[in-house]
Amino acid sequence: MDLAGLEEVVAVHDRGSLAAAHDGDPATAVLAGGTWLFSTPQPQLRRLVDLTTLGWEPFTVTGEGLRLAGTCPVSAVAEVPAQPGWAAHPLLRQCVRALLASFKVRSVATVGGNVCLALPAGSMTSLAAALDGTAELWAADGSVRRLAVADLVLGDRRTALRPGEVLRAVTLPDAALRATTAFRRTSLSRLGRSASLVVGRRDLDGGLVVTVTAATERPVVLRYPEAPPAPVVARDVEQRVAASCGWFDDVHGAPDWRRATTLRSVAEVCEELA
Ligand SMILES: Cc1cc2nc3c(=O)[nH]c(=O)nc-3n(C[C@H](O)[C@H](O)[C@H](O)COP(=O)(O)OP(=O)(O)OC[C@H]3O[C@@H](n4cnc5c(N)ncnc54)[C@H](O)[C@@H]3O)c2cc1C
Known part of the structure; x- marks a missing residue:
């Protein structure tokens, strides 16, 4: 879609020019893959700041874990080579x-665009929340802030990003990548948008982490030092969702159906990982 109100698209090549162009002005937005930005009218925008010209390495594997650049194409996440001991590697492709x-x-949508758009069905948000991903946020004043992705996404199209902040990278820690995971995704139709996405994670120390996305406005993450019986986890998920954000309601699924589906998936992932 043509964004008729745009006056300027700024290509930035380093942190200084990014900070100068993206200073928190509400009429300015950063452009990544553009798959959402160009899909709907943006009457408030006058300027786009193109992040793709920064030339960030899409992903790097370090002793710390896997670092995904904000501009890493979503498809490239499936191409990260498996490392010895990374039992959670299949979760990337899932x-x-x-x-x-x-x-x-x-192939053009990016990790940063997916997380910062903050749709409940943001699958890079699901990945990062399930694996304790940390967001590295660059501010226009040159400072850097780190925040768990599960805390960065606050609700449907709402984030904790401050004006002028850019998601530079998401780091998935090595310890979480060594965990065993179980994945369940449900949608109303075979090729429909995710209505419920549950990831169970069994850490090497025996701990269990269960993450719910898509069925709720924001990620819901439950942690246990040892895996309790599946019905206990399902009950805890229900209580946590009721006490926090509730079950999401949109054309991709009614709240009561999302609840039932999610609780079934929670029980399944717990049994799979037991
Ligand atoms: C056919 C189709 C199907 C889709 N299915 C899904 C789906 O199942 N789930 C889903 O979540 N989305 C879906 N989308 C929406 C969208 O394409 C994705 O969320 C995509 O990942 C957005 O990434 P992008 O790089 O294209 O973002 P853009 O469109 O470039 O930007 C999206 C928003 O994020 C901001 N932004 C981008 N990068 C950064 C950054 N690094 N730091 C700070 N802010 C940033 C932009 O300013 C903008 O507000 C779909 C879109 C289409 C066209």
Whole structure:
């Protein structure tokens, strides 16, 4: 879609020019893959700041874990090579496939765009929340802030990003990548948008982490030092959702159906990991 109100698209090549162009002005937005920005009218915008010209390495594997650049294409996440001991590696591909779009969209949509757009069905949010991903946020004043992705996404299209902040990278820690994971995704139709996405994670120390996305406005993460019986986890998920954000309601699924589906998936992932 043509964004008729735009006056300028600024290509930035380093942190200084990014900070100067993206200073928190509400008429300015950063442009990543553009798969959402160009899909709907943006009457408030006069300027786009193109992040793709920064030339960030899409992903790097370090002793710390896996660092995904904000501009890493979603499809590239599925191409991260498996490392010895990374039992959670299949989750990368599962979450890429959970972004229900053609290969054309997946190959330009970015990790940063997906997380910062903050749709409940944001599958890179699901991945990062399930694996304790930390967001590295660059502010226009040159400072850097780190925040768990599960805390960065606050609700449907709402984040904790401050004006002028840019998601530079998401780091998935090595310890979480060594965990065993179980994945369940449900949608109303075979090729529909995720209505419920549950990831169970069994850490090497025996701990259990259960993450719910898509069925709730924001990620819901429960942690246990040891795995309790599945019905206990399902009950805890229900209580946590009721006490926090509630079950999400949109054309991709009614709240009562999302609740039932999610609780079934929670029980299944717990049994799979037991
Ligand atoms: C056919 C189709 C299917 C889709 N299916 C899904 C789906 O299943 N789930 C889903 O979540 N989305 C879906 N989307 C929406 C969207 O394509 C994705 O969320 C995509 O990942 C957005 O990434 P992008 O790089 O294209 O973001 P853009 O469109 O470039 O930007 C999206 C928003 O994020 C901001 N932003 C981008 N990068 C950063 C950054 N690094 N730091 C700070 N802010 C940033 C932008 O300013 C903008 O507000 C779909 C879109 C299409 C066209």
